Amino acid sequence: MQPFSFSAASLLSSADGNDFTINDFYNKVADSRHVTTLDSNIVIVDIAACDREGIAEIIETVSLCSPRTVGLDVVFAEPKEHDSRLIEAIKNCPNLVLAVSVEADSAAKTFHIDESSYFTPELENVELAAINFPTGSSNRTIREFKPDYMTADGKRIPSFALATSRKQSGEIVDSFMKRGNDLEFITYYSRIFKTISPEELADRAEELIDKIVLIGAANDPYDLHVTPVSAAMSGINIHAYTVATILSGRYFYQLHRYTNWAIAFISCFIVIMISLMINIGVKGLIMRIVQVTLLYLTIRLGYYFFIEHNIIINFSYSLMMLTFGLFAGDIWIGMTTIITWIYNKINHIRESRTENIYTQ
Numbered sequence: 001m002q003p004f005s006f007s008a009a010s011l012l013s014s015a016d017g018n019d020f021t022i023n024d025f026y027n028k029v030a031d032s033r034h035v036t037t038l039d040s041n042i043v044i045v046d047i048a049a050c051d052r053e054g055i056a057e058i059i060e061t062v063s064l065c066s067p068r069t070v071g072l073d074v075v076f077a078e079p080k081e082h083d084s085r086l087i088e089a090i091k092n093c094p095n096l097v098l099a100v101s102v103e104a105d106s107a108a109k110t111f112h113i114d115e116s117s118y119f120t121p122e123l124e125n126v127e128l129a130a131i132n133f134p135t136g137s138s139n140r141t142i143r144e145f146k147p148d149y150m151t152a153d154g155k156r157i158p159s160f161a162l163a164t165s166r167k168q169s170g171e172i173v174d175s176f177m178k179r180g181n182d183l184e185f186i187t188y189y190s191r192i193f194k195t196i197s198p199e200e201l202a203d204r205a206e207e208l209i210d211k212i213v214l215i216g217a218a219n220d221p222y223d224l225h226v227t228p229v230s231a232a233m234s235g236i237n238i239h240a241y242t243v244a245t246i247l248s249g250r251y252f253y254q255l256h257r258y259t260n261w262a263i264a265f266i267s268c269f270i271v272i273m274i275s276l277m278i279n280i281g282v283k284g285l286i287m288r289i290v291q292v293t294l295l296y297l298t299i300r301l302g303y304y305f306f307i308e309h310n311i312i313i314n315f316s317y318s319l320m321m322l323t324f325g326l327f328a329g330d331i332w333i334g335m336t337t338i339i340t341w342i343y344n345k346i347n348h349i350r351e352s353r354t355e356n357i358y359t360q
Helices: 022-031 052-063 084-092 160-168 170-177 235-248 257-277 283-308 316-359
Strands: 037-046 069-072 096-104 111-115 127-130 148-150 156-158 191-196 212-216 224-227 230-234
Touching (some): 191 235, 283 316
Parallel strands (some): 037 212, 096 127
Antiparallel strands (some): 096 111
């Protein structure tokens, strides 16, 4: 495991202050390490400001480079003049995954295709896949993805990343789907992807051979999203990270909420017991040292399991209970100190009165 360095800015860098989890902090710290892997399977081709003719040319060039699979993250909702070249390029591109947008049905936990390219009915050998992200609003942090979407007729629309990954390795995807999770965490940290601009495509064509090629807008201001490691990441990059997560074979396991609460309760119980057992004069100082040490160790332990074992332990419960537990302990100690002082004061007054009576 790489050295751990704490940064307060990492805790405060969420675009939405209310949309933050301890896992975002772990991702941020892990991504800031001097350890970065250039993904060897995935290449992003940026469409930049290309019109449909330009996109058609990109697809034609990519097709000639014998890619393993091609994911096109563009929806052509309305017809335009001279689309014939674009449609032919899409038809002739092998192993192409074409983007669609899905929407939830109002009365059930099913989905339907909301938006797709107008020429989709003309396509025969092209797989449709959903490019949606499972967030309630556009400014929420994208930490997870939904592998597929069930339709009302019992069919499943795969996510863009799942469909693309399946063409690379059906065996890995089958193993991944056996997990049966409705949502899966995306691994963002310590990974980058080759990104090729339209101008560079001809000169770097050999870099696409036998690769997963994702075509989309890498800098479209309308397609930028908040992630744990970036306040503005393009949708095509998020899909790339999702594909890499699926194909890596290393997935996150999240402890049940009750397990997290049990860990928090036990930690808090131990600390409070230690607090009540210490009776020396510097107890306050010792407990402050214990508190800071435990807070650091809790974060450090969560980071270790997150990075080394892909286990997500929500230590925010523990941090909260330790903080309020020690605060409650301080209140208890303060109250008992005040009560003891009052009791001793009353006894002292009584003793003084008794002595005065005997003196008289």
